[in-house]
Amino acid sequence: MSILEFNGKQLELNEEGFLVNPSIWTEELALVLARQEESLDQLSEDHWAVIRFIRAHFLENQAAPMVRSICKSTGIPLKRIYELFASGPAKGACKLAGLPKPDGCV
Amino acid sequence: MPEFDELEARLAALTEADFACGLEVFRGKLTAADASYLNTCVHCGLCAESCHYFRMDPELENIPAAKLKKIAMVFKREYTTVGRFAPGLVGAKAMDTDMARAWVDAVFGRCSLCGRCSMNCTVGIALPRLFRAARAALGAMGLVPSDLQATVDTALQHGNNMAISKTDWVETVQWIEEELQLETGDPEARLPLDRQGAKILFTVNPREPKFFPLSLQASAKVFWAAKEDWTLTADNGWDLTNYGLFNCNDQEAGALTQNLVDAMVRLGCETLVIGECGHGYASARWEGPEWLQQEYPFKVKSILELMDEYLREGRIKVDPAKNPKPVTLHDPCNLVRHGGICEAQRRVLQASAAHFIEMTPNREHNFCCGGGGGQLAMGRYKGRRLQSGGMKAQQIRDTAAEVVVTPCHNCVDQLMELNKEYKLKVQIKTVAEVVADALVS
Numbered sequence A: 001m002s003i004l005e006f007n008g009k010q011l012e013l014n015e016e017g018f019l020v021n022p023s024i025w026t027e028e029l030a031l032v033l034a035r036q037e038e039s040l041d042q043l044s045e046d047h048w049a050v051i052r053f054i055r056a057h058f059l060e061n062q063a064a065p066m067v068r069s070i071c072k073s074t075g076i077p078l079k080r081i082y083e084l085f086a087s088g089p090a091k092g093a094c095k096l097a098g099l100p101k102p103d104g105c106v
Numbered sequence B: 001m002p003e004f005d006e007l008e009a010r011l012a013a014l015t016e017a018d019f020a021c022g023l024e025v026f027r028g029k030l031t032a033a034d035a036s037y038l039n040t041c042v043h044c045g046l047c048a049e050s051c052h053y054f055r056m057d058p059e060l061e062n063i064p065a066a067k068l069k070k071i072a073m074v075f076k077r078e079y080t081t082v083g084r085f086a087p088g089l090v091g092a093k094a095m096d097t098d099m100a101r102a103w104v105d106a107v108f109g110r111c112s113l114c115g116r117c118s119m120n121c122t123v124g125i126a127l128p129r130l131f132r133a134a135r136a137a138l139g140a141m142g143l144v145p146s147d148l149q150a151t152v153d154t155a156l157q158h159g160n161n162m163a164i165s166k167t168d169w170v171e172t173v174q175w176i177e178e179e180l181q182l183e184t185g186d187p188e189a190r191l192p193l194d195r196q197g198a199k200i201l202f203t204v205n206p207r208e209p210k211f212f213p214l215s216l217q218a219s220a221k222v223f224w225a226a227k228e229d230w231t232l233t234a235d236n237g238w239d240l241t242n243y244g245l246f247n248c249n250d251q252e253a254g255a256l257t258q259n260l261v262d263a264m265v266r267l268g269c270e271t272l273v274i275g276e277c278g279h280g281y282a283s284a285r286w287e288g289p290e291w292l293q294q295e296y297p298f299k300v301k302s303i304l305e306l307m308d309e310y311l312r313e314g315r316i317k318v319d320p321a322k323n324p325k326p327v328t329l330h331d332p333c334n335l336v337r338h339g340g341i342c343e344a345q346r347r348v349l350q351a352s353a354a355h356f357i358e359m360t361p362n363r364e365h366n367f368c369c370g371g372g373g374g375q376l377a378m379g380r381y382k383g384r385r386l387q388s389g390g391m392k393a394q395q396i397r398d399t400a401a402e403v404v405v406t407p408c409h410n411c412v413d414q415l416m417e418l419n420k421e422y423k424l425k426v427q428i429k430t431v432a433e434v435v436a437d438a439l440v441s
Helices: A027-038 A045-061 A067-074 A078-084 A088-096 B002-012 B016-029 B032-037 B052-056 B064-079 B081-085 B097-108 B116-120 B127-140 B146-158 B166-184 B214-225 B250-267 B278-292 B303-312 B344-352 B379-388 B390-399 B409-421 B431-438
Strands: A002-006 A009-013 B200-203 B271-274 B299-302 B327-329 B403-405 B427-429
Touching: A002 A027, A027 A045, A027 A088, A045 A067, A045 A078, A045 A088, A067 A078, A067 A088, A067 B166, A078 A088, A088 B409, B002 B097, B016 B064, B016 B127, B032 B127, B052 B379, B052 B390, B064 B081, B064 B097, B064 B127, B097 B127, B116 B127, B146 B250, B166 B214, B200 B214, B200 B250, B214 B303, B214 B431, B250 B278, B271 B278, B271 B303, B278 B299, B278 B409, B299 B303, B303 B344, B303 B431, B327 B344, B344 B431, B379 B390, B379 B409, B390 B409, B403 B431, B409 B427, B427 B431
Parallel strands: B200 B271, B271 B299, B327 B403, B403 B427
Antiparallel strands: A002 A009
C-alpha cells in the first residue's frame, strides 16, 4: 500500500500501484499515474483514446476490455498499444485508467 | 495496511475446528516419504544459497530449512510421541494463530515452490512437496491470499482464469486468424475452432487472448508452416492454466484439469498440446492424472516438443539470420526442473537464432524468476517478488543478451517487471515468437 498525494488529498494505491478505490479516478489523476507508474511525462491523443475506451468499458462492464476491443474501437494497431504502454495493456493502460488489477498471469 | 488487516482478520477468526481441519488436510497430504523428510533435515544450511529469496535478502526467515522447520515443528507436535508429551525437548509446537501466520509468511510469502532448494539438499528432501502440503493445510483454514484464491475461483466459475466470455474468445481467435492471413499472405491460413477429430488440441494462457495475442499468432503461424492438423476449442478447455497447483487444493485443481479432459473427449483429439506455460504444463502433464485419480485417454505434449519435432523432421524451416540479436533463455521451474522439458527449447533456439547464450546456471539448476508459485497473483508480496527477482536480473545482465526468451507467460510477465525495475533494456519473447520470426518457406 502506498499513498499518492493528489490535489491536497491522499489517495491509496495498492502494492502494485493500482487505485484501491477505482471510482475516484479522473483524467487529471491518469496523468499523475502516468508519470509515477509508467514514466510518461505526457499522454498523446493515442494514449487518451486507449485510456478513455478502457475506462468507459470498465464503467459499463466492471471488467477490463479484450485488447481486440481496444484495437477495433480506437483504430490503433496492436503493436502500437505495446509501444504506447511499456508495461502492457494490463499493468500499463488499465492501471492508468484506474481499473483494479486483473486476475491471472498478469 | 488493509490487505494485511484482511489476513489478520481471518487469522483472528480461526477456531479450534479450523485448526483441526487444516491439520487433517496436512496429514492427508503426507506420504511416508514426506513424514521421513520432516524428520530428516540436518540444518546444514546448504539450501540457503539455493534460494533466490535468501540470495537477495539474507535473512534467516528466507532459508528454506527455516521455512521447513516451522512445518516440522507442527508435525512433531501432532504426530510424534515425544513431540506430543514433551514438545519442548524436540522443538515441537502446536498449530495456533501465530503458527498459522508464520506458515502463511513462509510458504506463500517467501516461496515460489521453484524447488531449487531440493537440488542443494544434502539429504535429498523434496521441500516443495512439504511446502505444498502446508499451503493445502492453510487453504483448509481459509488462509490462501485472497487474490490467489480469486484467480482459482474465476477459473472454476468461468472456465478460464480471466473471466473471458465465449464470444470474446471466439472473436479474438477470428481476429488473430485475419492477422495471420495478412502476415502470411495466405487466405487459407486458419486458427481452427472445434474441428472434430483434429490430431491436436492446442491450449493457451488467457492472458494471450485478453492482452497479448501476438504469441497466439506466432504459435498459429508455426502450425500453419508445419501444415499441422490442429484445433482450438470455443468452449471450456482452452485455458491451460491451473492455479490449483498454487493454492494446493487438489479438488479445485482436478476440476480445472477436467475442463481439458472434457474438451479432448468432446473433440476426439489425439494429443493435448500445452502452449508455453510452466505451471500449466506441470499441471496437465504430471499432476492432472493424480488429481483426477485416472489415466488420460490421450497424450500430453508441450508445444516446445512439437516445434523440436517439426525442425527435426523438416516440417518447418528456419533461418537463424532472421533473429540476429543475441538471445538468452530463462528456464521456467515448472517446465524444466519439475516438468522435465529441458533440451527441446535449446535445440529450437539454436536453430532459430544466430547467437544463443546460456544463462549461468541453467537447465534444472536455473534460478526462479521470482514470479512462480502464484507470486504474480499475490499483490501483498510484490516487494519481495521484485527483490528476489534481482537474482534473475543479474543472470540476464551477465549474458549481455538483448533478447530474453522464455517458454512461460507467467515468467514473461515477471521478466517484463524485472526489465522495468532493473532497467535491463531487453526484449522478452516466447519461443514460438522467435521461431515464427525465423520461418522460411
